[in-house]
Amino acid sequence: MSDSPDKAHRDFIRDIIDEDLASGRHQSIVTRFPPEPNGYLHIGHAKSICLNFGIAREYGGRCHLRFDDTNPSKEEQEYVDSIQEDIRWLGFDWGEHLYFASDYFEQLYDWAVQLIRDGKAYVDEQSAEEIRQTRGSLTEPGTPSPWRDRPAEESLDLFTRMRAGEFADGERVLRARIDMAHPNLNLRDPVLYRILHAHHHRTGDRWCIYPMYDYAHGQSDALEHITHSICTLEFENHRPLYDWFIDNLPVPARPRQYEFARLNLTYTVMSKRKLLQLVREGHVAGWDDPRMPTLSGLRRRGYPAESIRNFCATIGVTKYQSTNDFVLLENAVRDVMNRTAARRMAVLDPIRVTITNYPEDQVEEMEVANHPEQESAGTRRVPFCRDLYIERDDFLEEPPKGYFRLSPGAEVRFRSAYFIRCQEVVKDATGTVVELRCTYDPDTRGGQNPPDGRKVKGTIHWVSARHAVEAEVRLYDRLFSAENPDAGEGDFLDHLNPGSLTVLKGCRLEPALGSAEPGEAFQFERLGYFCVDARDSRPGAPVFNRTVGLRDSWAKAQK
RNA sequence: UGCCUCGUGGUGUAACGGUAGCACGACAGAUUCUGACUCUGUUUGUUAAGGUUCGAAUCCUUACGAGGCAGCCA
Numbered sequence: 026m027s028d029s030p031d032k033a034h035r036d037f038i039r040d041i042i043d044e045d046l047a048s049g050r051h052q053s054i055v056t057r058f059p060p061e062p063n064g065y066l067h068i069g070h071a072k073s074i075c076l077n078f079g080i081a082r083e084y085g086g087r088c089h090l091r092f093d094d095t096n097p098s099k100e101e102q103e104y105v106d107s108i109q110e111d112i113r114w115l116g117f118d119w120g121e122h123l124y125f126a127s128d129y130f131e132q133l134y135d136w137a138v139q140l141i142r143d144g145k146a147y148v149d150e151q152s153a154e155e156i157r158q159t160r161g162s163l164t165e166p167g168t169p170s171p172w173r174d175r176p177a178e179e180s181l182d183l184f185t186r187m188r189a190g191e192f193a194d195g196e197r198v199l200r201a202r203i204d205m206a207h208p209n210l211n212l213r214d215p216v217l218y219r220i221l222h223a224h225h226h227r228t229g230d231r232w233c234i235y236p237m238y239d240y241a242h243g244q245s246d247a248l249e250h251i252t253h254s255i256c257t258l259e260f261e262n263h264r265p266l267y268d269w270f271i272d273n274l275p276v277p278a279r280p281r282q283y284e285f286a287r288l289n290l291t292y293t294v295m296s297k298r299k300l301l302q303l304v305r306e307g308h309v310a311g312w313d314d315p316r317m318p319t320l321s322g323l324r325r326r327g328y329p330a331e332s333i334r335n336f337c338a339t340i341g342v343t344k345y346q347s348t349n350d351f352v353l354l355e356n357a358v359r360d361v362m363n364r365t366a367a368r369r370m371a372v373l374d375p376i377r378v379t380i381t382n383y384p385e386d387q388v389e390e391m392e393v394a395n396h397p398e399q400e401s402a403g404t405r406r407v408p409f410c411r412d413l414y415i416e417r418d419d420f421l422e423e424p425p426k427g428y429f430r431l432s433p434g435a436e437v438r439f440r441s442a443y444f445i446r447c448q449e450v451v452k453d454a455t456g457t458v459v460e461l462r463c464t465y466d467p468d469t470r471g472g473q474n475p476p477d478g479r480k481v482k483g484t485i486h487w488v489s490a491r492h493a494v495e496a497e498v499r500l501y502d503r504l505f506s507a508e509n510p511d512a513g514e515g516d517f518l519d520h521l522n523p524g525s526l527t528v529l530k531g532c533r534l535e536p537a538l539g540s541a542e543p544g545e546a547f548q549f550e551r552l553g554y555f556c557v558d559a560r561d562s563r564p565g566a567p568v569f570n571r572t573v574g575l576r577d578s579w580a581k582a583q584k
Numbered sequence: 585u586g587c588c589u590c591g592u593g594g595u596g597u598a599a600c601g602g603u604a605g606c607a608c609g610a611c612a613g614a615u616u617c618u619g620a621c622u623c624u625g626u627u628u629g630u631u632a633a634g635g636u637u638c639g640a641a642u643c644c645u646u647a648c649g650a651g652g653c654a655g656c657c658a
Contacts, residue, residue, distance in 0.1 A: 034597095035598085036597095040600085059658090060658095061657085063657090063658080093658065095657095095658080096657065096658075098657095099657075152656095153655080153656050156655095156656075157654075157655080157656095160654055161654075162586085163585085163586055163587080163653075163654060164585060164586045164587095165586085166586095167654090194656085195656065198656055200656095207587090208586055208587040208588090209586095209587055209588075209653080210586095210587085210653060210654050211653075211654095213654085216655085216656050218656085219655095219656035220656080221656085235656095237655090237656075237657085237658090238657070238658045239658095242658085258590090258651080258652065259651095259652060259653080259658090260652095260658090261588060261589060261652070261653085262587075262588055262589090262652070262653050263653090264588090265588095284589085286590085286651095291595090297658095339596080339597080339607065339608085340596065340597080341596075341597050341598085343590090343596095343597075344589065345590055345591070345597095346589095346590070346651055346652090347595080347597090348596090349595075349596060350594090350596075350608070350609075352595090352608070352609070353595080353607085353608055353609090356607090356608060356609095359620090359621090363620080364621095368618080394617095397616095397617085397618075397620090397621075398621075398622090427619095429619065430619090438617055439617095440617060440618070441617070471617090472617050473617085474617090482619090483619080484616090484617045484618065484619095485618090486618075548618085548620085550618050550620085551619080551620070553620095575618075575619095576619090576620065576621090577619070577620085578619055578620090579619040580619085581619095582619085
C-alpha cells in the first residue's frame with residue numbers, strides 16, 4: 026500500500042501563520058531547517074523537519090535547507106551528506122533551496138563593519154576568561170570592557186586586521202555594544218565574531234574569523250526571506266538579540282523567531298554530544314546502529330519513514346516540555362508495518378519436529394497468503410515435509426492453563442499446513458527437548474478445519490527443515506534501561522541496557538526469505554517485524570534486524 | 585534569589601468565554617488459520633486560592649510546581 030496522506034494537525038505555530046496570512050503580513054510562507062553539520066540527524070530533528078517542511082507543503086510555500094556552518098572546528102562534510110540523505114529519506118525536498126550560512130560570510134562581515142561604524146559594535150581585547158568574569162551573574166549586572174568605548178575607527182582597523190589574520194585565536198573578539206546590565210545575559214554585549222584559524226569544509230582557509238550563531242542566524246533568515254524562523258525552546262532568551270540585529274541592520278526582510286519544545290523520548294538520550302560519545306566510545310556500532318535514535322539508525326532498524334512522520338504528527342507541537350512514551354513511536358511503526366509488510370514464517374529458536382505419519386520423501390508446496398487483509402499482496406508457496414522446525418517456546422511439556430500451543434497429546438494448527446498432534450517428546454541426556462514426534466491429519470490440508478468439526482485454539486508457525494534458510498537475527502531492545510537516562514545521580518552511561526542487543530544464530534527461515542533484498546521488511550508471523558540488515562546481510566548469509574515485536578498479550582498475561 | 589517560558593487523565597494532545605474530546609497505555613470482553621490486526625466497553629484529568637462574568641481549562645491577580653539562560657557552541 027502506498028503512503029497514506031499524513032494526518033492533518035494544528036498547533037500554535039500554524040495558528041500564527043494563519044493570522045499572518047489573514048492580516049496580510051505575509052503573502053507566502055518560507056521556513057527553514059538549519060542543522061549544524063556536526064553530527065547525524067536524530068528523531069528529534071525529524072520533529073523539526075516535519076514541522077518546517079510540513080508547513081511549507083501545507084501552505085504552498087517553501088522550506089530551505091540551510092547548514093549552520095559557522096564553527097569549522099566541529100563540522101565536517103560527512104555530516105552534510107548524511108543530513109541530506111536523511112531528510113530525503115524522511116520524504117522531504119528542499120528543491121533548489123540548499124544554502125550554507127558560510128555563503129553569507131562576506132555580507133555578514135560587511136554588516137559587522139556597519140555596526141562598528143554605527144557605534145553598535147567594538148573590538149574587545151579581553152580574554153575569554155575576562156569576558157566571562159565581567160559578564161556579571163544571573164542577579165548582578167556585568168561591568169563594561171575597558172575597550173567598550175574605543176573609537177569606531179580603532180575597532181574598524183582591528184576588525185580588518187582580525188580578518189587579515191594578524192591575531193592568534195582568542196586574542197580579539199568583536200562584540201555588540203548593547204547593555205552590560207541587561208537582565209537577559211544574551212544582551213550583555215554578546216560576541217559577534219571570534220578568531221578561529223581552522224579549515225572550513227566549504228570556505229577552506231579563506232576566513233580566520235567566524236560569526237557566532239546569534240549574529241549569523243537571523244541575518245541568514247533575512248537574506249533568504251524566511252518568514253517564520255522556528256527553533257527550539259532554549260533559544261527563547263535569544264529572541265531579543267535576534268530582533269536587535271534585525272532592527273539595527275539594513276536587512277532585506279523581517280523574519281520572526283518562534284520556539285517550540287524539542288522532542289524527548291523515554292529510554293533515550295537525544296543530545297548530539299551524548300550520541301557522539303556512544304559512537305566514539307564504542308557503546309554502539311556507529312551512528313547507524315539500529316539501537317540509535319538517529320534517523321540512519323532507525324532506518325537500518327527498519328522504521329518506515331512514514332511511521333516517523335505519523336509519530337511526529339501525533340505528538341504535536343507545543344511549548345510544553347513533555348516526554349513522549351517510546352511505545353508511541355513503536356505503535357506508529359506497527360501501524361504502518363502491519364499494513365505494508367509481507368508475512369513470512371521464521372523460527373528463531375528452532376526445535377525439531379518429525380511428522381511420523383507423513384511420507385518420508387514427500388514434499389508439498391503449501392500456498393500461503395502474503396497478507397491476511399490484502400488479497401492483492403498475493404500468495405507464495407512454502408514447502409512442507411516430514412522434517413520441520415517450530416519455535417522452542419511454542420512447546421511446553423507442562424502447559425499452564427490457557428496455553429494454546431503444542432504440548433504432549435495436544436493438537437494445534439501449523440499455519441496454512443495441517444493440524445498436528447504431539448505424540449512423543451525426545452530429550453537428550455541433559456533433559457533438553459531435542460525433538461517432537463508428531464502426527465498430522467491429512468483432512469486438514471492448508472490448515473482447514475477437518476470435516477468432523479474439530480477445532481484447535483492454537484495456530485503456530487513452522488519451517489521445513491530440509492528447505493530452510495539459515496540466518497542470523499538480531500533482536501534489539503531499548504538502549505537504556507532507565508526511563509530518563511539523564512536524570513538522577515551518575516552518568517547516563519550507567520543506564521545502558523546490557524541486553525539491548527541479542528544476536529541469534531542458526532535461525533531457520535522459510536525459503537522465500539533467502540532472496541530478500543537489503544532493507545526489505547517483513548512480518549515474521551507471530552514474532553514481529555524484521556528487515557534485512559542493509560550493512561551486514563549477504564546472499565547466502567542473511568542477517569535480519571527485529572524492527573519491533575508484535576504485541577503479545579499472552580506473554581503479558583504470564584507476568 | 586534576575587530575566588524568559590510552561591502547568592489539562594498514567595503519557596501526550598485538543599477545546600481560542602458556552603457539553604472537557606482524541607490518541608497511546610491499562611483493564612474487561614468479542615472476533616480470529618498470527619495469543620497479531622480489528623471491534624466493543626470501562627477507568628482516570630483542567631496545580632491551588634481568589635477575582636471578572638449569566639457562564640472560566642480559557643481572561644486578571646497571587647501562590648505553588650517544572651524548565652531554560654552566565655561558550656570566543658549551536
